[in-house]
Amino acid sequence: MSEAKLSDLPNCILIHILSxxxxxxxxxxxxxxKRWEHIWKYIxxxxxxYSDFSTLKSFDKFMYRVLSLRDDSVLPHTIDFDRSGGLKSGLLKKVAYYVLSHNVKLLRLRIDVKGDIGDILPCISSCQTLTSLKLSVSPKGRYNYGRTLFPKSLNLTALTFxxxxxxxxxAGDDGLVEPFSAFNSLNSLIIDNCTVKDAQILCISSEKLVSLTMRNHYFDVYQIELSAPSLCTFSFMGTPYQKFRGSSxxxxxxxxxxxDMLAYYLEPPLVLLSWLSDLPNIKSLTVSASTLQVLSFVPDILKDKLLSASLMRSLKSLKVKLKPLSCGLSMASKITNFDKELKTGFKPSSLIPDGILDLLLKNSPSADVDILECSRIDDSFDHLAPFSSSLFPEFLQPSSNEHVMADLERRLQHLKQVKLQLKLYIHLATKEKIILEREELIALEEYEIMFLKTIAVLERQMRQMRDIEAL
Known part of the structure; x- marks a missing residue:
């Protein structure tokens, strides 16, 4: 019998493969x-x-033709739309209309664009069959520094992700910020660079929530009231400013x-330490080397007997993933260890600071320990898009809780202080005849250039904002 050919397969099988x-x-x-010519219309x-195309123009043209030529009788179960940069309103409305008119069996929806949330929300609120939703809609406009307001009325009872x-x-009419209370089936939640407006507490309440992932690279400081008795996995990437409360x-x-940590900013380590103290039953802990560096900045952390007696009593596995430190954290490390270098000649020689691993393992000495080389922490963050590589994005993105001008001024002064610390480090190191390696000198010069460029960007933004306010 001759071997069956792919082209002999029925259309339903081909459609399943192409999906x-x-x-x-x-x-x-x-x-x-020739036989397959129109099969794609039924997938x-x-x-x-957009990343699959050489230009945004070619992506927009392809997207418009696909939405126009697909068979309207086909009800998709998955729509995944990702487009960087400003998107024309007409094209975004076409995407929204397509979702709205094909939402009967839609299970998974992902929309990641820069545009007007008003064009997207009506189509999402009507998708009652949705089990998975990723929504990232950045406000459009050069001077729009705020983040998009999340709707209070979104109610998707079948949603699990x-x-x-x-x-x-x-906040709602009762003054509480409870954006997830209507999602009764929610199993996994990812909060990516979100904030709380006109309040100080974010309530996360879910009986079925098992996994919570957060990423934060901004200055937003608020508390999280956590009521999730089934929660078993917590993942975090970025600068830890938010404090948790609740028994979950x-x-x-x-x-x-x-x-991570901004240069010469001392609050995040204290918040990070409180997290570990408030998580008494951790069995598996995965941290980056930068996390250990941040912990090492806590004053007298290795001498605190009460703290060491309470940490990690149930730990079975500890993984440390080595990767290069960020520019801000590397500078913070130099500043923090400045006195030690001058007085004792001590110089950190490893990405893992002395004593921190011993502290984490003190109450669980039999835990398995793995130290791994990698470029990122682990698969827990693979679903997060790469963060902007622009210079010091923490400084360039103002908080939504402050007036833009006041926020820019505060960041500018902070950055200038760090720049002065860098100059002081170089001056005293030279004065005390501390020998700096060539690689370190190059790194310091690069830091100074970055500081100068970032200061210039902030000053330009402030001038532009003043011009706008003067109109």
Whole structure:
């Protein structure tokens, strides 16, 4: 018997195979055979990512044609739309209309764009079959520094997975900020660079929530009231400013932390330490080397007997993932260890600071320890898009809780202080005849250039804002 050919397969099988490809690949595959020419129009998955195209213009053109030519009788179960940069209102409305008119069986929806949330929300609120939603809609406009307001009325009872990016959560009529209270089936929640507006406490209440992931790179400081008795996994990436309260942390057994820190800012380490103290039943802990560096900045952390007696009593596994420190954290490390270098000649020689691992393992000496080389912390953060590589994004993105001008002024003064610390470090090191390696001198010069460029950007932004306010 001759071997069956791929082209002999029935259409339903071919459609199922092509549904595993993104839409561009599916369309290109259908060109291979005359019989397959129109099969892509019936695929129940629609995956359009700008990163698959050489230019945004070619992406927009392809997207418009795909939405226009697909068979309208096909009800998709997955729509995944990712488009960087400003998007024309007409094109965004076309995406919104397509979702709205094909939402009967929609299970998974991902929209990541820069535009007007008003064009997106009506189509999402009507998708009652949704089980998975990722929504990241950045405000459009050069001088729009705020984040998009998350709707108070969104109610998707079937939703089990929710990923929100660049939103501000507002208080309801009762004064409480409870954006997730209507999602009764929620199992996994990702809060990506979101904040709280006109309040100080974010309530996360869910009986079924098992996994919570947070990423934060801004100055937003607020408390999180956590009521999630089933929570077992907590992951965090960025600068830890938010404090937790509530008893639900006692159920968490797996923790992944990739903490960072701004140069010469001493508050985040204290918050990070409080997290570890409030998580008494951790069995598996994965941290980056930068997380250990941040912990090492806590004053007298190795001498605090009360603290060491309370940490990590249930730990079974500890993984430390080595990766280069960020510019801000590396500078903070130099400043923090400045006195030690001058007085004792001590110089950190490892990404892992002395004594911190021993502190974490003191109450669980039999825990397995793995030290791994890697470029990022682990798979827990693979679903997060790469953060902007622009110079010091923490300084360039004002908080939504402050007036833009006051916020820019505060950041500018902070950055100038750090620049002065850098000059002091170089001056005293030279005066005390401390020998700096060539690589360190190059790094210090690069830091200074970055500081100067970032200060110039902030000053330009302030001038532009003053011009706008004067109109």
């Amino acid at each position: 595993f490809l993104n839409t561009k690949e599916a369309v290109r595959t259908c060109i291979l055979s 129940p998955t629609l995956i359009l990512h 929710l990923h929100l990016g660049n939103f501000a959560f507002c 942390l006692s159920s968490v057994e797996q923790v992944n932390i990739d903490a």
